[in-house]
Amino acid sequence: MSAKSDSPAPPEPAGAPAPGVPHTRLEDAYALFVGTVQLSLGVVLLKAAGLATGGVAGISLVLNYLTGLPVGLFYAAMTLPMLAVTLRAMSWLFIVKTLIVTFGLFAMTAIAAQTIDIDWISKPVAALAGGSVIGMGALALARHGAGTGGSGAIVLWLYRTRGWNAGRTQMLFDGCVLLFSLVALDVTRVLWSLLGVMATGAILYVWHRPGRYTGY
Template identity: 40%
Template sequence: MASDATLVLPSRDKGVAHTLKDDLYGMLLGVMFIAVGLNLLKCSGMITGGVAGIALLIGHFSSLSIGMLFFLVNIPFMIFCACCMGRAFTLKTLAVNLALSLATEAVPQLMQVSYVHPLFAALVGGTFLGMGVLSLARHDASVGGTGVVTLWLQRRAGINAGKSQLLLDLLVFALSLLTLSWPLLLWSSLSALAMNAMLMNWHKPGRYNGKS
């Protein structure tokens, strides 16, 4: 297992360590953003990229809840996380995964929306997802899934997380061609672009400590 010290995000300000309170608050915000974003997309019948998109896609054929599918799809990625990303990152990601599964189920009980325009759902939902993923990444955690792979690629090879995530998302959308109508597929693509725009613009080396 790799040492946590060798896997620090290149954007982390190494001069100021996060406290436990900082990490908990950042992870809570990430979970909140993602849970709301997912439910906005779900209300409009859209999918998105990454593990959430895979769960939403499987949801078309399964009676299991999205929260449960999200957790199950994440299992192989969590195994990869444990092998490649270090103990601290893995434990944080597992905690986020459990919290997000529960929060995704809770949001519809706390907030009921009768109508969401597809454009609003795509742009705002996608942006919320990107904000959530970014908040988690800044505190050495992720939602698991393909996000673990993209963060590992950025740490090891310097490949921008947003760009690699976009490529993986394209694979998810290719599979969705079998299920979604063209209008929903186009709106879903817009949501994925909104999400990855957040990562490509803000998840860069030095951006966190003001060096770029």
């Protein structure tokens, strides 16, 4: 007669992630708001110093310097076709959340232009503070199922479908954007902008990893 084993299941290895608990809708809404505020603030700081950044935000800043048209206008115009690329792999909820962020940034940067006046900010401070704030905003949005716009959606799509590290992928994309920024910025400003991009990428590289966070 075979006896059933009553031995307990082996313990989880030390440091194993706990089961995730989905965010509530209220938590998601609050994260979208806070993340969009952080993105907008980072863009405002960089623009005050005449710097660029990576992704769609960086291209939008460069086009703003060249034309004088609102940053948010370019941001929204470029995000829509990039989101179309991710339709098959990403959920409609992700697309809707990212659109909310996109148009939220459009509105917040427009409001900031009328309510925030920064007479002067040093380039290294703008690069480090602006880049870090953008990184934390991107992290908050990613953890709640939203992208930071077109480039953020592409990065998350590659992260989820192919397992590419979000920080490294974003930095590769951002490097191309910085090369493009040379059409409007001198080399010194581009180098300070690179510092800001590294600050953003470092946030995502350290914290946006499988198993590092279980809330989503």
